Amino acid sequence: MDTFLLTLSKDLNKILKNELCYDFLITIGEEPDIKTFKVHSAILCARCPYFQVALSNNWIKKENDKFTFTKPNIFPKTFNVILIHLYGGIIDLNEQESSDLILLLEASDELCLSELCEHIQDFIITKRLVWLRENFLSLAKIVYQHLTFDRLQKIFTEMIYENPKDLFKLETLSELPEDIILFLISRDDFFIREVQIWEQIIKWGILKYPHLDPDITYWTIKDFETLKNRLRKSIPLIRFYQMSSKEFKEKVVPFKKILPGKL
Known part of the structure; x- marks a missing residue:
């Protein structure tokens, strides 16, 4: 024909x-x-x-x-x-x-x-x-927002796997999907101090709720509950025992209301 x-x-x-x-x-x-x-x-x-x-x-x-x-x-x-x-x-x-x-x-x-x-x-x-x-920074949010961008998502995920340490420096960390965040904090092979991971996770959780006051001294019980619910999957993955007593007191204790009772 x-x-x-x-x-x-x-x-x-x-x-x-x-x-x-x-x-x-x-x-x-x-x-x-x-x-x-x-x-x-x-x-x-x-x-x-x-x-x-x-x-x-x-x-x-x-x-x-x-x-x-x-x-x-x-x-x-x-x-x-x-x-x-x-x-x-x-x-x-x-x-x-x-x-x-x-x-x-x-x-x-x-x-x-x-x-x-x-x-x-x-x-x-x-x-x-x-x-x-x-x-990568500016494109991550776009790529992960669209289910049909599966090819690009695969490439981006591979980039994250290759350089997970660099990801904790990103200002746009809050724009990444939760499963990527959980993958990152579950790893123990890129030698980031646990207190730095904690700080980034707190930042990630807070940025998801822009109505929260940056100064936690003004937070209500409801505000802490909001953050606790947001971080319910990530908090169990934090290795608090690897922090020094000073780090725990300065960085974790202010957020004790979102922690499990045993900590």
Whole structure:
């Protein structure tokens, strides 16, 4: 069977570029970066699960024979790249800045484009691994927030396993998932003083509750209970016996209300 996929791709992108016979107006982004795209419901319905569900369930209203929809949480530049992919089946990730790749990945996840999500992740891992390592702090929260970013999560977890000691220096420690935190504090092979681990765990717990006063002398019993519940899995993993009496008195005793009764 003869195929003419390249010609088909070019012709469909011409329809997108020239805004021919469109029936769908999609407003993307927020002021001052906002743009309305003139697209085709049939193509989006066929190519994108998100729009297929939206159109079939009447999430999208129709006015004057045109569907209208607003999507403020995607950047116009990012959506334009996705549209070219949806119409023509092409995407050149080499042209994208590394930071734009993450935006593209998040948008692909938002629009349920699983194949594109996998492709972008594979590209980042093979072509931008150095950038990933250099920007671990800023990317960790994003990567672990999305279940579909499984490839990147695997790489990030491997990085954590390789350099667990460095992770306790992170200002963004509170943004990591609890299972990663529990893994770290359960280890005994990277020679961090136990009092430092305790300090970071307390910090991690407090940062999860920004309403807590930084000065614990103003805390209520409820505040201590809040922190205790947050740290119920991590506290049993702390090796209090490895702390000096001075360290225990200065760093642990102020939080004695969150400790098990036997300590």
